[in-house]
Amino acid sequence: MSWDINFRGNRVTALLLILLAGTVAFLGARQFMTMWKPDVVIPAPGFEKHMLSEWFEGIKDTPADTPVFIQSGEASGGTVLLMGGTHPNEPSSALTAVLFLERAQVKTGRLIVIPFANAMAFTHNSPQEASPQRISFPLPDGSSREFRYGSRATNPIYQWPAPDVYIHPQSGQELAGSEKSNLNRAHPGTPDGALTQRLAYALRQLIIQEKIDLAFDLHEASPEYPVVNAAVAHERSMELTAMVAMELEDMGIPMRIEPSPKNLRGLTHREWGDYTETLPVLMETGNPSQGRLRGRTNEDLVITGRDKSYAKASKLGLLFIPYEEDQPLDYRIGRHTQAVLTFLEMLGFMDENKEVVVEGVPGMEELTEKGFGAYLSPLGS
Amino acid sequence: MIMTLIYRAIVVFVLLLVVRCMFREKEFWKQATGALVLIPLILRALMIK
Numbered sequence: 001m002s003w004d005i006n007f008r009g010n011r012v013t014a015l016l017l018i019l020l021a022g023t024v025a026f027l028g029a030r031q032f033m034t035m036w037k038p039d040v041v042i043p044a045p046g047f048e049k050h051m052l053s054e055w056f057e058g059i060k061d062t063p064a065d066t067p068v069f070i071q072s073g074e075a076s077g078g079t080v081l082l083m084g085g086t087h088p089n090e091p092s093s094a095l096t097a098v099l100f101l102e103r104a105q106v107k108t109g110r111l112i113v114i115p116f117a118n119a120m121a122f123t124h125n126s127p128q129e130a131s132p133q134r135i136s137f138p139l140p141d142g143s144s145r146e147f148r149y150g151s152r153a154t155n156p157i158y159q160w161p162a163p164d165v166y167i168h169p170q171s172g173q174e175l176a177g178s179e180k181s182n183l184n185r186a187h188p189g190t191p192d193g194a195l196t197q198r199l200a201y202a203l204r205q206l207i208i209q210e211k212i213d214l215a216f217d218l219h220e221a222s223p224e225y226p227v228v229n230a231a232v233a234h235e236r237s238m239e240l241t242a243m244v245a246m247e248l249e250d251m252g253i254p255m256r257i258e259p260s261p262k263n264l265r266g267l268t269h270r271e272w273g274d275y276t277e278t279l280p281v282l283m284e285t286g287n288p289s290q291g292r293l294r295g296r297t298n299e300d301l302v303i304t305g306r307d308k309s310y311a312k313a314s315k316l317g318l319l320f321i322p323y324e325e326d327q328p329l330d331y332r333i334g335r336h337t338q339a340v341l342t343f344l345e346m347l348g349f350m351d352e353n354k355e356v357v358v359e360g361v362p363g364m365e366e367l368t369e370k371g372f373g374a375y376l377s378p379l380g381s
Numbered sequence: 382m383i384m385t386l387i388y389r390a391i392v393v394f395v396l397l398l399v400v401r402c403m404f405r406e407k408e409f410w411k412q413a414t415g416a417l418v419l420i421p422l423i424l425r426a427l428m429i430k
Contacts, residue, residue: 007409014403017416025423032430124430157428160385 035123035133039147041115042377043101044360046071052114055209056202058191063158064199066119068206069101070112077109078213078347078354081206081278082340085116086183086268088150089131090220091302092285092332095147095372097218099337100361102377108348109356112210117203117217118183120158120195122150131289132299135329137373145376149302153181154196169193171265179266184217187271200271207276213354214240214347215278217268218336222291223310223319223327225284230256231339232282234273241281243346244339253338253364283339285332286321303329334367389426396422 007013043049047069053060054068084097097115104111116122125131129151136146156162159181166180167173169190179185181196189200207215214237221228233241238259245255260269260280272280288294289302293309301307305327314323321327341363348355362375396419403415424430 009407009409009412011404013409014406014412014415017412018400018403018419021416021419022423025420028420029424029427029429032424157430160388 031133032124035125035148035150038119039098039116039122040145040379041067041098041101042379043069044071044104046106047101047104047113052199052202052206055205056191056198058198059195059202062195062198063120063123063155064118064195064202066114066116066199068112068114070110071104071106072110073106073108073357075108075357078351078356079110079112079210080344080347080356081112081114081210081212081215082218083114083117083203083216083268084218085114085122086118086217087152087219088116088118088122088148089126089129089152089290090218090287091135091147091149092220092287092329092336093218095329096333096336096340098147099333099372099375100340100358103360103362103375104358105360107357107359109354110210111356111358112206112212114203118154118196118199120154120199121152121181121183122148124151124155124157125149126151126153130297132297132302135299135302137371137376139373139376139378141378143378145373145379149299153178154183156181159195168266169197170271173263173265175266182266184219184268185266187266187268188275204272204275207272207278212276212278214343214356215268215272215276215280216340216343217272217280217282219282219284220287220290220332221284222293223286223288223321223323224291224293224313226320227256227258228284228286228320229254229335230258230284232258232260232267232269232284234260234269234280236273237269237279237281240279240343240346240350243349244342247342247346248339251338251342251364253335255339281343283336285335286319286323286327287332288323288327305329305332328368330367330371331364333372334364337361337367338364385428389428392422392426396426 050068085094162177186200269282288305
């Protein structure tokens with residue numbers, strides 16, 4: 001087919017094309033702006049809603065501010081922070097936090113849930129990744145709930161420009177400039193830095209002021225990445241994590257234990273441990289929709305994790321997770337949920353004064369059998 | 382903040398240059414190429430994407 005059709009251009013064609021470009025930009029803008037609207041969550045009875053800026057004014061009235069939900073049990077005990085949504089393209093992270101938020105009944109101690117830690121990264125997709133904008137879950141009553149599938153990094157409309165080199169303020173560690181927008185390279189944060197760094201500082205203030213005993217930062221990683229189906233623990237968290245890993249092993253849920261590297265800075269498992277009194281734990285599940293080997297990237301891949309390239313890679317022994325045709329999101333949420341529940345149990349076992357008892361949250365078996373959507377509250381309830 | 386304003390001013394300047402080129406261009410397909418360039422510039426100038 002030949003493309004040598006020589007239309008003559010003139011002022012009228014220029015004007016028509018500019019109008020066309022404006023229309024496409026308008027339609028595109030409407031699509032992009034739908035991601036600015038926060039996801040709806042329906043907290044379980046007993047949760048109080050706060051904003052993170054209550055612990056650090058420096059993020060007040062900025063897009064970095066994010067909801068913090070707190071529920072206290074009748075009996076006193078420890079305090080646990082469950083943080084999801086550091087990287088919104090790792091959906092089992094935020095959704096596990098949402099599950100606790102919508103189901104938890106705290107009997108002893110306090111549970112603090114931050115479902116959307118980097119709210120600024122939920123408002124866009126990463127360029128060139130072809131990710132879906134949102135994923136949905138059917139509920140037993142026939143309705144459905146939607147959640148955004150965002151980006152790893154803070155939206156550049158909120159934080160710009162990225163430097164050529166990002167220098168981690170506390171350590172002097174040099175990273176690619178784009179990492180300045182990565183919340184999990186910003187810890188322990190600075191009170192006067194860019195928004196992502198201030199957000200990390202606000203999280204540190206929350207941990208210190210609320211005297212949080214155990215803090216989770218939930219993640220997902222590519223199945224070909226070695227640190228997956230794993231818990232990364234600071235030296236002080238290691239004993240507890242080892243106990244949990246043994247318990248999970250007994251349940252048929254293998255959990256790799258990774259010591260937090262002392263020379264990899266800016267991550268929760270290192271900085272929360274060094275700069276606060278909490279026991280930090282970062283956990284990873286395997287998410288084919290963010291891996292480099294994946295094919296078509298759509299909602300189905302996010303929900304099922306089914307991908308023929310990953311199936312082939314698994315047969316070749318190239319993956320770090322057991323992968324038999326799929327890796328459903330229900331299973332990944334189930335892994336995180338069961339691990340958090342086991343950590344809570346073991347925390348009380350190690351020190352009864354720090355006990356946190358949470359009921360009403362389904363375990364791995366129930367989640368894989370009935371699905372995540374079965375445990376979400378219908379909108380309007 | 383000032384950096385962002387300067388950046389947006391540069392984006393608007395480039396956008397206007399493209400529009401100017403489109404009106405002066407005599408080949409339709411080059412005008413169409415200009416129209417494609419306009420879309421991300423509009424979205425960026427408005428800080429939408």
